[in-house]
Amino acid sequence: MPKITIMPHAQLCPEGRTIEVETGKSLCEALVEHDVEIEHACEMSCACTTCHVVVRQGFNSLNESTEDEEDLLDAAWGLEATSRLSCQVKLGAQDITIEIPKYTINHARENH
Numbered sequence: 001m002p003k004i005t006i007m008p009h010a011q012l013c014p015e016g017r018t019i020e021v022e023t024g025k026s027l028c029e030a031l032v033e034h035d036v037e038i039e040h041a042c043e044m045s046c047a048c049t050t051c052h053v054v055v056r057q058g059f060n061s062l063n064e065s066t067e068d069e070e071d072l073l074d075a076a077w078g079l080e081a082t083s084r085l086s087c088q089v090k091l092g093a094q095d096i097t098i099e100i101p102k103y104t105i106n107h108a109r110e111n112h
Contacts (some may be wrong), residue, residue: 004030005097007056012036012100027053027089027098039104044087049076050104051086058096062089077103 001020004027008016013036021030028051031038039050049072055062059082065073069088073079078101086098 002058002061002091002093003095004091005057005095006031006036007097007099009100010102012038021091023091023093025091026087027084027091028086030091031086036100038086038100040087042087046072046085046088049073049085052076052078052101052104053084053086053089054078054080054099054101055082055084055089056097056099058092058094059084061092061094061096063092077101 001022004019004021006013006017008014019030019034026044028038028040028044041050042048046068065084065088069085072085073083076083
């Protein structure tokens with residue numbers, strides 16, 4: 001089973017963490033199941049950017065992003081070349097390291 005190393009995030013995972021999950025599972029689902037409460041305002045339907053992560057290691061082991069995901073990522077805060085929407089990532093057999101950006105764009109949460 002692949003391991004996901006989560007880099008420290010002040011609110012969601014202050015000390016960082018490593019979890020093991022089954023191959024093929026959604027990264028967002030895996031995080032939520034292991035009490036890393038990453039936002040997913042669209043209920044993991046690839047309709048927002050609140051579950052944006054940056055894959056620091058193991059990016060090439062993941063499934064390819066779709067055109068819809070790429071279009072949404074263009075609006076994500078802190079976009080990098082290895083950015084993904086965690087709801088669209090299916091975990092491969094290789095371990096990965098992710099960073100959850102400090103900010104997300106969530107108009108509902110921000111009272112817009």
